[in-house]
Amino acid sequence: MKIKHRLAGFLLMMFVMPIRIDAQLQVIENRQYAFPHTIPAGNYSGITWLGGDLYAVVSDKSEEDGFFVFEIKLDMQTGEIRSARNIGFRSSGYANRDDEGIACNNNTNTIWISGEADNLIREYNPDGSRTGRTVPQTDIYKRLPGNLGLEALSYNAHNKELWTCNESDTVYIxxxxxxxxxxxxFRYHMDVPEANKAKALFYAHGIGTLCALDDGTVLLLEREFFVPHKKIGSFVNCKLFHYIPGKHEKNLLARWKTKLNLTSRNLANYEGMCLGPTLNDGSRVILLVADSQNQYAGVLKDWIKSLKLTHGRF
Known part of the structure; x- marks a missing residue:
């Protein structure tokens, strides 16, 4: 009898308990595309939506500090990318500072860019010039080494909050x-890596990018980049998590793997991500850009990928 009562109580709780926020989010993965005739070789490391078909994109190896403007056209039903082109660079007039993340604040009509070399987040006008404003450094970021500094950047207009994090080692959001x-x-704990770092010619495991959502939660992209000594057999593991700050919970929404081997050359190291427009069915597009290391050795490509985000507040 006690067992029956406990079971009845458990079933009742299932019906009256609210659904967890993270359980509502779903992601539909779309293909990745490259546009070599309209987007020149680059080291694209961050992207943010400006509105319409326009996006601001940063490169950590551009000659000057500033951002490119891409026009990316989407299928408004599926979120698939139809075309993309680079329509110009907007310079601040200063030297590049290893620009990694970028976020647009439509409330002030300005753009924020994080630099890994100086670990500073600076504000820019739409023409690329600096406004002079800088986000004060917190103590945790003052001590970061240059190659493990500020990586990702995202602004949420609903909450009026700017989010950032460093790339790896001990990750703080x-x-x-x-x-x-x-x-x-928040201190963030990454998944255990899958590859053997000791066997790599080049290896990176960390946070590639993030997106801040209206409900105060965050989308985080963990990526593991493994290059063996022979180069053939390289791969990138990408995992998109829904992270709930304060609860230290993360839930896997999507994962994919790109490779460089004898049968596949779709290797893509995604470093930039942003929310894009709302689709016809009310879902939201996520756009990602990959760093091709200037189309390294003529093999890597400047991939752009889209995801379709459904059932959540974004």
Missing amino acids: QSYNELLQPVHT
Whole structure:
């Protein structure tokens, strides 16, 4: 009898308990595309939606500090990428500082860019010039080495918060309010790597990029890049997580693997991600850009990928 009562109570809880936020989100993966005739070789490391078909994109190896503007046309039913082209560079007039992340603040009509070399987040006008404003550094980011510094950047207009994180080692996620004051700091624990780092010619495992959602949660892309000594057999593992700050919970939404071997040359190291327009069915597009290392050895490509995000507040 006690067992029956407990079972009845458990079933009742299942019906009255609210559905967890992260359980609502779903991702539909679309193909990746390259546009070598309209997007020149680059080291594209960050992307943000400007509105319409326009996106601002940063490169960590551009000659000057600033951003490119891409026109990316989508299928508004599926979110598939139809075309993409680079329509120009907007320079700040300063030297590149290893620009990694970029975020557009439509409330102020300005753009924020994070630099890994100086670990600073600077504000820019739509023409690429600097406004002079800089996000004050928190103590955790002041001590970061240059090659493991600020990586990702995302602004959420609903909450008026700017989010960033460093790439690897000990990962900290930080948010700032509209007055550029630190709000939240979270230590993030990455998944255990799958590859054997000791066997790699080149290896990287860390956070590639993030997106801040309206409900205060975050999408995070973990990626593991493995290059063996012979180069053939290289791969990138990508995992997209829905992270709930404060609860230290993360839930896997999507994962994919790209390779460089005798039968496949779709290797893509995705470093930039942003939310794009709302599709016809109310879902949201996620756009990602890959760093091809300037189309290394004529083999790597500047891939762009889209995902379709459904059933959530974004």
